[in-house]
Amino acid sequence: MGDLAKIFKAYDVRGVVPDELDERTTEAVGAAFVELTAAKSVVVAHDMRESSVPLSAAFVRGATARGADVVNAGLGSTDLLYYASGSLGLPGVMFTASHNPARYNGMKMCRAGAVPIGADTGLVEIRDRAAELLGGVGEPTGSVIEKDLLHGYAEHLRTLVDLSAIRPLKAVVDAGNGMGGHTVPAVFSGLPVEVVPLFFELDGSFPNHEANPLEPANLVDLQRAVVATGADLGLAFDGDADRCWVIDERGESVSPSAVTALVAARELAKHPGATIIHNLITSQGVPEIVREHGGAPVRTRVGHSFIKAEMARTGAVFGGEHSAHYYFRDFWFADSGMLAAMHVLAALGEQERPLSRVVETYSRYHASGEINSTVTDQALALSKVRHAFSERGTVDELDGLTVTGAGWWFNLRASNTEPLLRLNAEAADESKMAAIRDEVLAVVRS
Secondary structure: OHHHHHHEOOOOEEEEOOOOOOHHHHHHHHHHHHHHHOOOEEEEEEOOOOOHHHHHHHHHHHHHHOOOEEEEEEEOOHHHHHHHHHHHOOOEEEEOOOOOOOOEEEEEEEEOOOEEOOHHHHHHHHHHHHHHOOOOOOOOOOOEEEOOOHHHHHHHHHHHOOOOOOOOEEEEEEOOOOOHHHHHHHHHOOOOEEEEEEOOOOOOOOOOOOOOOOOHHHHHHHHHHHHHHOOOEEEEEOOOOOOEEEEOOOOOEEOHHHHHHHHHHHHHHHOOOOEEEEEOOOOOHHHHHHHHOOOEEEEEOOOHHHHHHHHHHHOOOEEEOOOOOEEEHHHOOEEOHHHHHHHHHHHHHOOOOOHHHHHHOOOOOEEOOOEEEEOOOHHHHHHHHHHHHOOOOEEEOOOOEEEEEOOEEEEEEEOOOOOEEEEEEEEOOHHHHHHHHHHHHHHHOO
16 A cells, blocks of 8 residues: 555556556556446557556456456547547546656546546545555456547547638647657648657657656757747647647747637637636736636636636636646546647737737736745745745735735745645746745745
8 A cells, every 4th residue: 555655646646667556556456447437438548658558458457357348549648538538438547657757657547528536536546446456356357449549539629729721830849759749740630730840759768858848958959940940839748748838939938828828818709708717826917818808717726636627617618727738628628738739820820920929918927937945844934934925915825825915926835746845936027026036935945
């Protein structure tokens, strides 16, 4: 149980292979997953990591040992798995460790209709039951069907965002040797988008750079290629291609908050008065722009399970996070980096201005980005910051500590898995943001 408790996180399963996560474990999880969901059939997909095929095969053995039939979609992105779960009406499991290094792997699980399974919605029960089944699950009795869903996934996305009539665009796409190299060619085939591929070869050892676009060092190749090729924009996907980072024609990053506001405006044009979800560390510009376009912004905690739950509760048409996760009601309330990329391409291709001019409208404030500090006593550090700022602004504790003052705000929250405090700060001008950022960090690191 100690080992399983370590790899079962708040939203998924993730660990080092084979030390923390091995075939025996995933076989037991497969059986426990079927028991929890009472599923007669499940769908499974996996990324390009070397360990993904044997681990997913072990999961299939466990699932079929409980009598379930398995639809094996093979190679896919996480949003392809969500498409499979939604379109087939089946619970699903994606084998991936997302942006983590090659030695990791994991599982993202959902119920039928891509409804997420997290710690509060069944993941703990799966963990506990899997621990009981580590000794063996018995012989398979269910069947396995191999089904290629890539074409259906691509066709479905093209019904949600029409790119057929936009002006011709050139996009450099950095797949980071991850699943974007598999899905991008299928989605953009036949569209007026010239794709300049970077690192499309599927390779779970990530020989060029980590498939994590949140780290600026991993964007350097893309930024250079956009400028060198005279492209209209750049797109960077993480390992399982459920996140997408955008680069403008100058090679400059477009913040996920600006992308959130842009997509929100487009969705509100189709659904006047609709609800838009944003987490509490997206830019203050997001709720402002949502209101200006007649929408209703709703603020949530950080994390996809909170976003998806709030979207389902409110019927929101769209949700965005600072981490470049974007969620769509028309996509079973699930996240899809590809859909967000298509919205950006549509917004750019429907008019003549460069991307840097298009996103100016949606970029109103100066943000610090997320800054991590290693802190042994997180509660004590948070208490000190609260004391230092309690008289200078409005305090709330929806997720960590948020303080909002005149023209500035910051959020400081603890990591769920590491001895870290994560700081995000924003202000109307850069000097004020820097001052608030540095003052909070000085208290935290003292």
